[in-house]
Amino acid sequence: MKFYVNLRYLIVPISSLVTILGILFGGIYAWTGVFLFGIYTIIDTVTKDIHLRAEKDESGNSYGIKLFQYLVMYVMLPVFIAIQAAVAWRLYQYTSGAQLETLYFGGVAYQNGISGLNLVGAVISAALWAGLGIIYGHELSHNKKEGFLVSRLIMALSGASHFTYAHVYNHHLDLGHEDDPATAPRGRNVYLHTWLSHAGQSKFSYDMEKKKLKNRGKGFINIDNRWLLGYLYSLPSIFLFVWSGGVVGLLALSVIWILSNFLLEALNFMGHYGLIRKEGPVEHRHSWDNDSVFTSWFFIEIGRQCDHHVRGETFFWELDDVGGPNYGIGYFSLFVLTLIPSLFRKYVQKHLDNWDKNYATDKERLIASKFNINKTDEASLAS
């Protein structure tokens, strides 16, 4: 049981390594990351009705091995760096016009050089898996010292190092409130949310550092400025891509950052869309749970948002079903729906109605009714 509980969370690490191999093998294999993403969307959808609880031994202790899980999370930093390095190598080959030919490395065949189309595949593959890397950036943001720094560095690979501070000091404190940029109000679509949430979290981190430095009598341009430092952590990626691909490299890195941040914000979007908290502590009802089996294992239980937001200090393998609001489908399936805002709104409405009726307090219901009035107005205008 102990092995099973710990090994089931290795889907992303193994898939990331396979994605790197795909980029290194080249040719059509450069699309491996995209292919895996598609396959996993199907698996997630097919297994949506399987929900498991956190397994514990007879004494009530979790089977999770902390040292092993932390080791995996720390190792993911060099893995994500390796994904970018592999893409940079392909960018260099593309921009230097390396001839397309089959070569051998240690007896293993790979395609030297890369076509424009397959380079696109490599870049999108890297972007998707860099975006999925946020699950480790997120988990480690709640753990201290080395873990917190590793979280910052993982997020910096996507130009989003500010996330680590904003997530802990803003999102966890202001969840469901208008002060939390990561909570999407009803009616907003995932595309707009990506920009607003990203900018809002960065602004929060900027303001927090500004205040801290002012209290310490230090200027804004300072080595203690973690907002600024976070963006400096992203410089190696910029240098690598510009050095290896020039303008094409910069374009490729932009795609990786935009797409990976889109995935990050889509998770925030799905985790709290339309939920409202007027006052008082964060409770289970202020998050949506996504705990179908594949989502739980793939996203290292990040979908157990209801429990996570009440027990923020709890390791992911100890999070459990707490009876909070639940979409009933996994993240991959729901993500596809969010891509078509009208479809997503239609799907989520019945869940929001249920939330308003069975979970919201009177004050929260009152705020919800204002959104619902606006929705009615829009509908009558449309007709």
Add this chain to the structure above:
Amino acid sequence: MLKIFKKNKIPKRAALLQSNINFEVLPRTTLLSSALSKGIDWPHRCKVGSCGTCKCRVVSGKVKPNIDFSYTLNQEELDKGFILACQSELISDIEVEINLNKNKERK
């Protein structure tokens, strides 16, 4: 050196001055989680160091902060020795001031 290689297996003790409570805090365990596991009604909310509800004042002894307290506590509080219990491990036995009735007052 990484924390995981450090050997610090001796439990420390925390004494709550206003309530005459004394309890053990294991290595790599926070003051708050130890208190809660002993059934002490320590005021808390987020447990990730962002709300400040669990703050208390250290009268004697040393703690190891897991995060930078200055994001949540102001300079005056820091100067007075306030810490966040949810983000503090003990380096030595400590004595702290904490109003355990804060929860009841709020209710």
